[in-house]
Amino acid sequence: MDHRPQAWGRPRDDVYGAYDASYLHTNGPKTATQSPIVTGTSVIALKFKDGVVMAADNLASYGSLARFTDVKRLRPFLSTSVVGFGGDVSDMQFLDRHLTELAIDEAYEHDNTSSSSETPATAGQLNAANLHKYLSKLMYRRRNSFDPLWNQILVAGFDSSSTPFLASVDLRGTTFTSPSLASGFGAMLAQPIMRRHAATEEDAAKLTRDEAVAIVRECMKVLFYRDARSLDKYSIAVVTRDGVELSEEEQLEKQSWAFAERIRGYGTQTV
Amino acid sequence: MFRNNYDNDSVTFSPQGRIFQVEYAAEAVKQGSVVVGIASKTHAVLVAIKRNAEELSSYQKKLFPIDEHVGIAIAGLTSDARVLSNFMKQQCLGHRLTYGRNMPVRTLVDMIGSKAQINTQHYGKRPYGVGLLVAGVDETGPHLFEFQPSGMTEEMVAFAIGARSQMARTYLEKNLESFAACGREELIRHGLRALKESLVQDRELTVDNTSVGVTGTATAKDGSTSVEPFQVFDQQDVAAWIESVADDKEAGAGEGEAAAAAEGEGMEVDP
Numbered sequence: 001m002d003h004r005p006q007a008w009g010r011p012r013d014d015v016y017g018a019y020d021a022s023y024l025h026t027n028g029p030k031t032a033t034q035s036p037i038v039t040g041t042s043v044i045a046l047k048f049k050d051g052v053v054m055a056a057d058n059l060a061s062y063g064s065l066a067r068f069t070d071v072k073r074l075r076p077f078l079s080t081s082v083v084g085f086g087g088d089v090s091d092m093q094f095l096d097r098h099l100t101e102l103a104i105d106e107a108y109e110h111d112n113t114s115s116s117s118e119t120p121a122t123a124g125q126l127n128a129a130n131l132h133k134y135l136s137k138l139m140y141r142r143r144n145s146f147d148p149l150w151n152q153i154l155v156a157g158f159d160s161s162s163t164p165f166l167a168s169v170d171l172r173g174t175t176f177t178s179p180s181l182a183s184g185f186g187a188m189l190a191q192p193i194m195r196r197h198a199a200t201e202e203d204a205a206k207l208t209r210d211e212a213v214a215i216v217r218e219c220m221k222v223l224f225y226r227d228a229r230s231l232d233k234y235s236i237a238v239v240t241r242d243g244v245e246l247s248e249e250e251q252l253e254k255q256s257w258a259f260a261e262r263i264r265g266y267g268t269q270t271v
Numbered sequence: 272m273f274r275n276n277y278d279n280d281s282v283t284f285s286p287q288g289r290i291f292q293v294e295y296a297a298e299a300v301k302q303g304s305v306v307v308g309i310a311s312k313t314h315a316v317l318v319a320i321k322r323n324a325e326e327l328s329s330y331q332k333k334l335f336p337i338d339e340h341v342g343i344a345i346a347g348l349t350s351d352a353r354v355l356s357n358f359m360k361q362q363c364l365g366h367r368l369t370y371g372r373n374m375p376v377r378t379l380v381d382m383i384g385s386k387a388q389i390n391t392q393h394y395g396k397r398p399y400g401v402g403l404l405v406a407g408v409d410e411t412g413p414h415l416f417e418f419q420p421s422g423m424t425e426e427m428v429a430f431a432i433g434a435r436s437q438m439a440r441t442y443l444e445k446n447l448e449s450f451a452a453c454g455r456e457e458l459i460r461h462g463l464r465a466l467k468e469s470l471v472q473d474r475e476l477t478v479d480n481t482s483v484g485v486t487g488t489a490t491a492k493d494g495s496t497s498v499e500p501f502q503v504f505d506q507q508d509v510a511a512w513i514e515s516v517a518d519d520k521e522a523g524a525g526e527g528e529a530a531a532a533a534e535g536e537g538m539e540v541d542p
Contacts (some may be wrong), residue, residue, distance in 0.1 A: 109378060110411075124375050124410045133371035160372065160410070161495065 036088035036150040038062050040073045041229045042186030043084035044219050045154045046194050047164045047179045047204040048212035051240035052156035054082050055216050057224070058248070059231035060089045066231065074235045076244040078103050081128040081157030082237045083135075086183040087171065088150035095135075095149060102126075102134075128157025128165040128239075132175070140173025148172070152183035156239050164204075164239075179204035182219075185227040190219035209238065221252055225259075282394045293391050293398050296420035300402035303346030305433035306333055307465045308404035309443070310415035311453040314487030314499075315406035317344040318462035320433075320470070321480045334484040334503045338363035340373040340408045342484045342501035346433035347401030347420070355383055355399060373498065376407035380416040380424045388422025398422075402432045408486050408498050431465060438469040456512075459483055463516045476513045478506050 002013065010019050038060050045054035060068035073092065074084045077099055085092040110124035126134070132155040142148050148171040159165040167177040179201050180194035197215050198204035207215075216236065224230045232252035238245045277283050278291030285291060306319040319333035331349060336342045337359045345352035362382055366374035383403070390396045403418040404427075415427045429450055431439035442465040453461065462483070467476060486501035504512075 110375065126370060126372075130370040130372050134369055137369050 034146075034148075036091075038067060038089040039229070040071065040086050040089055040092065041227055042182055042184040042190065042223055043073065043086045043152070043154050044182040044186045044190045044194070044216060044223075045084065045156050045166055045180065046198060046207075046212050046216055047166050047201075048198075048207035048209055049205055050164065051209065051238060052082070052164050052166050053209075053212045053216045053236065053238050054084050054154060054156050055220050055234055055236040055250075056084050056086070057220065057231040057234040059229070059233075061229045064229070066229075069231060069233060072235060072248050074237045074246060074248075075099065076237070076246055077128075077131055077157075078106060078125050079243050080125065080239075081131055081155060082239050082244055082246070083131070084154040084156070084183075084237075086152045091149040091151050095151065095153075098138075127159060128155050129159040129167075131155055131157070132165070132167045132169065136169040136173055136175045139169050139171060143172050154181055154183065156237075158239075158241065162241065185230075186219070186223060189222055189226050193219050193222065209240070213238065217250075220250075221255070224252055224255075225257075280394055281391050281396065281398060290391065293421050296398035296400050297402075299400035300347040300420065300432055301434060301436075303348075303402070303433045304333065305431055305436045305439055305466065305469045306344035306346050306404055307429075307431040307436075307439050307443070307462045308344060308406050308415045308417075308427065309429040309450055309453075309458050309462050309465075310406065310413045310427070311458050312451050313413065313490075314453075314455045314458050314485060315408065315413040315415050316455075316458045316462050317342060317404055317406050317482075317484040318459065318466050319344050319482045319484075320466060320476075321482055323480075330479060332482070334482045336484075336501045336503060337379075337405075337407075338367070338374065339500045340486060340498050341376060341379060342406055342486060342503065344404040344406075344484065345401055346403075346436075348399070349401075351399040351401040352403070355386075355401065355403065358386065359383060373409055375409045375411070376405065376414040376416065377409075377426070379407070380405050380418060383418060384422050384424040386422075387418070387420060391420075391422060404430060404432060406484065406486060407501070408488055413487055429461075429465075431469070433469075435469040435471070439465040442468045455485060455487060459485065459512050460516050463512055467516065476516075478510050478513065481505075481509050481513060483509050483512060 040060055043056040045052055054074055056073040058069060058071055059066055060071040071089060074082055075096055076082055083099065106125050135153055135155065139149055150171050152168065152170045154168050156166050166181055167175060168181050169175045179198045180191060182190045194215060198207055220234050224232050234250050235248040236250050277285035281290060281292035304320045304322045306317060308317045317334055321330035321333050323330045334342060334344050335356050337356060341363065343356060359379060362379060363374045387399050390398050398420040400420060402420065405416040405418060407414055417425050417427050417430050428447060429443040431443060446461060463476060483504040484501060487499045488496045489499045490496050
């Protein structure tokens with residue numbers, strides 16, 4: 001038996017074979033996050049007449065294990081925008097801290113509270129369109145240094161002409177925009193439902209707030225039914241010109257699993 | 272030979288608590304020909320007197336566009352102004368690329384303020400020998416800032432720097448109340464009148480020696496606002512404005528400015 005201190009706490013070579021010291025190598029290329037570890041699933045968002053609704057569940061999965069059930073994946077920015085994160089949770093936490101810093105700098109730089117009442121308190125601050133542009137540059141830069149932030153991000157709020165804004169950026173820095181957006185499984189399961197109600201910008205501009213919230217809640221239910229990495233506890237945020245209303249303790253109501261019995265072809269059944 | 276022992280560098284205080292190098296830099300600003308800036312609720316204008324080194328040479332430019340929404344007027348060492356203007360152009364472009372918006376004017380001015388201040392506190396560096404008037408438009412409306420070699424920056428309603436600028440400031444102070452409500456043309460005329468106040472006997476505004484720079488917010492018929500890009504007018508483009516202030520004798524500066532008038536017009540420094 002090896003009693004030298006450097007072998008303490010290690011599996012015994014005579015029982016488990018030689019210790020694989022390759023993990024301890026510090027040379028070679030940097031291998032930062034090159035795959036996600038703890039992950040959040042879909043984020044979905046839908047524009048309506050005077051704002052945007054966004055929702056994401058409160059689950060952080062470790063592989064297929066539902067590891068953390070109280071993770072907040074939506075965050076307001078400067079009380080004028082909302083950012084929703086899917087993908088790696090540690091990268092989300094990094095971005096969250098980064099955005100907090102950015103928001104503090106912005107609030108210091110454009111403190112309009114003491115100036116004339118004509119200029120609104122948020123004048124000159126980064127709006128959702130500016131924030132999305134910034135995040136897209138950030139993500140693309142990280143991808144180019146082969147150390148991507150493993151997230152898909154939705155940004156909701158208003159642009160400079162004060163019309164509702166919704167756009168997405170992913171780990172490659174790819175951006176796109178649409179009246180409704182969904183990341184991950186949501187792109188397959190929720191997007192068709194939202195498109196049924198708001199296929200175009202014109203359709204979305206006709207939706208009321210209540211309608212939009214109802215559609216998004218319906219989508220969250222479908223996602224919980226069909227996405228195995230999802231949770232029935234979720235957060236929902238509504239951005240309007242008056243600010244951000246964020247509720248992080250929503251529970252899926254009126255679930256019906258009757259359909260599950262009829263599903264055949266996978267799972268534990270033998271017939 | 273030396274005036275005193277405390278002006279060899281910008282890190283040594285005199286026993287009176289002064290830093291002579293910084294004060295000398297402020298003198299360089301007074302050698303430059305006069306520039307005037309005024310901001311109203313809708314526009315910000317810069318007007319300047321250009322000088323030619325000799326009769327046969329061209330006139331040194333005084334107004335420079337920095338970005339779509341910002342321009343500067345310089346008084347002092349042109350070569351130092353070039354450094355600052357290149358820096359400002361880069362910062363504005365960088366901001367436009369990362370955030371997709373016009374850089375807020377105060378943010379920009381704070382940047383050159385910090386940059387210039389560093390030069391007043393390090394051994395082996397010298398302060399910039401140039402003063403600037405920065406006119407620009409952002410989400411909070413038109414702005415005019417003054418920049419001094421000491422690193423001091425201040426938002427102004429109207430201001431003038433350069434040789435004999437005290438006369439122009441006296442005019443501006445006299446008409447201070449009227450600026451906020453002025454339209455584009457009226458603001459330019461106020462600028463030119465202020466400029467005329469500071470001219471030496473038997474010199475006058477001509478199309479060759481006068482520059483006008485304008486930026487502002489343009490309101491469309493549907494109530495939406497857009498930026499009127501900063502534009503410099505020279506030669507025949509300023510003829511009509513010069514003509515429009517040619518015959519008004521109303522202003523008339525007092526006799527009290529004799530001291531300011533005594534300031535020499537240096538040859539090698541400026542424009």
